[in-house]
Amino acid sequence: MSPVPIRDIACRVHDLIRSPELRNQFRFQAQAYIVWRIQNPGISWPHDIFVEASLDPEDDPREITMAEKYAILAAIHDDTYENDGPIMPLDVTDHESHVWYILRGNVRDHLPRYAWRLQGLYDDVAADGQAAETPTTDGTAPDDVPQQILRIINHAGREMERHASTFANQNEEALRDHFLTVLTTHFPSTTGETFNKSGKTDILVRDGIKNLLVAECKIWDGPKRCLDAIDQVLSYLTCRDSGAALVIFVKNKDFSRVRQSVEDETPKHGCFISCCEKTEDSWQAYHFHLPDDPGAMVQLAVLMFHFPD
Numbered sequence: 001m002s003p004v005p006i007r008d009i010a011c012r013v014h015d016l017i018r019s020p021e022l023r024n025q026f027r028f029q030a031q032a033y034i035v036w037r038i039q040n041p042g043i044s045w046p047h048d049i050f051v052e053a054s055l056d057p058e059d060d061p062r063e064i065t066m067a068e069k070y071a072i073l074a075a076i077h078d079d080t081y082e083n084d085g086p087i088m089p090l091d092v093t094d095h096e097s098h099v100w101y102i103l104r105g106n107v108r109d110h111l112p113r114y115a116w117r118l119q120g121l122y123d124d125v126a127a128d129g130q131a132a133e134t135p136t137t138d139g140t141a142p143d144d145v146p147q148q149i150l151r152i153i154n155h156a157g158r159e160m161e162r163h164a165s166t167f168a169n170q171n172e173e174a175l176r177d178h179f180l181t182v183l184t185t186h187f188p189s190t191t192g193e194t195f196n197k198s199g200k201t202d203i204l205v206r207d208g209i210k211n212l213l214v215a216e217c218k219i220w221d222g223p224k225r226c227l228d229a230i231d232q233v234l235s236y237l238t239c240r241d242s243g244a245a246l247v248i249f250v251k252n253k254d255f256s257r258v259r260q261s262v263e264d265e266t267p268k269h270g271c272f273i274s275c276c277e278k279t280e281d282s283w284q285a286y287h288f289h290l291p292d293d294p295g296a297m298v299q300l301a302v303l304m305f306h307f308p309d
Contacts, residue, residue: 285302
């Protein structure tokens with residue numbers, strides 16, 4: 001395989017991120033990688049993965065995560081286009097900036113020797129990015145902002161599940177904060193513990209005076225507590241709210257049984273109207289009416305992530 005020049009890869013990435021959806025996808029995945037590195041400081045850097053003596057692209061000391069592939073390409077891009085629309089914002093925390101600039105230096109100093117590996121990374125990321133741009137299974141267009149926010153939450157949770165042992169002992173607030181960190185890179189208006197209608201919601205994403213998403217986070221503690229959590233989310237909503245979510249962190253080992261319990265119990269809620277088409281096995285949306293306004297229908301998504309003790 002002929003090596004692909006580093007600048008050529010940077011130009012290809014620059015073309016990809018002309019799409020706002022793909023730019024957001026790159027930024028989210030790079031941010032997820034940074035958070036992962038902070039949580040796991042002992043993991044190897046890219047030049048330790050691309051072993052020069054190994055001529056087989058499949059022969060890696062460990063699996064390269066999708067977030068890592070995005071981050072490597074984002075680092076290549078930002079090193080070339082630092083003054084012309086970099087992917088990563090400059091307003092990340094000092095610790096995150098430190099990790100990001102180490103990655104950029106690592107890529108700059110070492111990856112030219114392994115340029116032949118970059119075409120495969122680019123192909124994987126381009127394919128993943130195209131999938132992220134397609135409509136969801138319920139026909140929602142990519143520019144549906146509440147649905148975009150839910151996809152970001154889902155991607156973040158799935159990436160965290162890949163390193164579940166890191167998060168297994170964290171409490172509800174600590175787990176929520178990981179999602180807040182990722183969401184604020186896309187929607188700077190995102191806040192936590194914010195008053196809305198009748199109480200403080202865990203996650204609130206706003207656009208001016210409009211709420212884009214109201215979300216509550218809970219550690220699974222049985223079906224009754226799940227129904228109570230739905231009550232809580234509904235109590236925070238008004239008829240003008242665009243979207244709502246209940247994010248459930250499952251510590252039980254039998255994740256499939258918990259998922260089935262949520263599917264069985266949710267329709268028993270007094271405000272339940274109907275199920276929407278399922279997006280993924282652990283992401284299901286429902287229609288509810290507001291407790292104090294039976295004529296006002298809202299859509300609430302339930303997303304579940306597995307961090308077993």
